[in-house]
Amino acid sequence: MLTKRIGFIGAGKMGGILIKGILKNRLVSPKNLWICDKFIEKLTSLAKEGANVFVEIEPVVKNADVLFLAIKSQDISEVLEQLKGRVQSGQLIISLVAGVTTSLLIKELGDEISLIRIMPNTPALLGEGITAISSTKRVNPEQRVLLKRIMATVGEVVEIPESQQNAVTGLSGSGPAYIYTVIQGLVKGGVRAGLSPELALRLATQTTLGAARMAKESNSSLEELRQAVASPGGTTIEGLKVLKEGRLEECLAEAVVKATQRAKELNK
Template identity: 40%
Template sequence: MSNSVGMHTLGLIGGGRMAEALISGVLTARLFEPEQICVADPDVTRQDHLKRYYGVRVGLVNDEVVRASDIVMLAVKPQVLADVLRGMGTGIGHRLVVSVAAGVPIGRLQEFLGSQTLIIRAMPNTPAMVGAGMTALAVGPGVGPEAVARVQQIFDAVGKVVVLEERLMDAVTGLSGSGPAYIFLAIEAMADGGVKMGLPRETASMLAAQTVLGAARMVLESGQHPARLKDQVASPGGTTIAGLHRLEQGGLRAVLMDAVEAATRRSQELGN
């Protein structure tokens, strides 16, 4: 195999759904072989699942994963991150640490791991589980372009990647991190509208979900502003402009903007 990432082992502290999405993605992209991935997770059920489906090494304690890995990925909830980090500092050495813990700044990680630790902060979202994720990376001090490229390859395997200044990461959390939940709610509401108008539930859900998927692809692939694409659908005196008028009456734009702002501020609070 040609290991295009150019490293020996990827270690994951935490084996939850995001970790599984990344494992599946990098194996599919052939960035690693299963024996090059090791996972530490306290849940024996998760250990068995990851070993059975992906053939990766599991059941290792955190320190063993750190020692065995070139890249250490912290794939745990922010609430338990401090407990995970305690005692890890001396074993990190020159390894690259990637944190997907929402709202936890690089400076806070360095308080536990040491100011010289090489850290990249990542904010992926749940569509990574189907290879359609959106990840933002913030690069810590001393991390070179080769290491950044390696981490980009990992997240490229589950979707799209952007590199931003860390000060923007809370806004990323509020938009793309929390955003899938906003869209799930919109899909549910659109489907409910279809049901109200007589469509079968399953059909209405499929119509709504595929409509959102198709609209998103048009934005990404056409390069056109969403407003222009919207105008192309809304013909004079037609059905679409009637629906858009009702959405404007309901304040949809302002509500979505407020949702992003509220989630961003909550991310800032968690980081503090």
């Protein structure tokens, strides 16, 4: 168990998932969690678990060794105003705010801050997330190792140059929503073809999980894996024709690019 105090500004969807992951994996004792959110109701259950919860930012900034900024980009200016002059030397700031660059944060908070930008995703709730991390120059090796250890409790970790963060946001940050849409389509089709919604969902989710593991773990290319399912004159090839006509692959690619562009806009 770490003895560091971990702070969160924002305990919404993503912040809440990371907090749950930290608690579930007993990474720190609840008394070493310092959390603030605008609405105290969101914090009630965390307070019951023994975390220190506040509606004000100040006590969290004062006490955290590692401080996660888990607010939406539209709230960043307000939070930065409150953080100015309060960040202490040695404190590690982790921003998971989509689109917002480290240069903007450093400009506002000062050149001496230790700052890492990250992009996690919601499957972190089940320990199946992936987090891309980009360090800045004042971050020391111990701080990088510490963050990797924290994020590894909720999934995989990759280190990337910050220039790729918006693309990661468009792919793995937003990606779960695209995959849910794919699953929804499979379920809809299953029901249309005569299955119960429950069975269709079970088949669709396990097929998605299994196919993802095949894509990740087998030595075959995606095309080879596809061909192994779609034999000439068989059933799958008919389904794939429909997907080709509907440009599913292109649509998904365009979704990633569009979300990446949106992440870029958020810095403004």
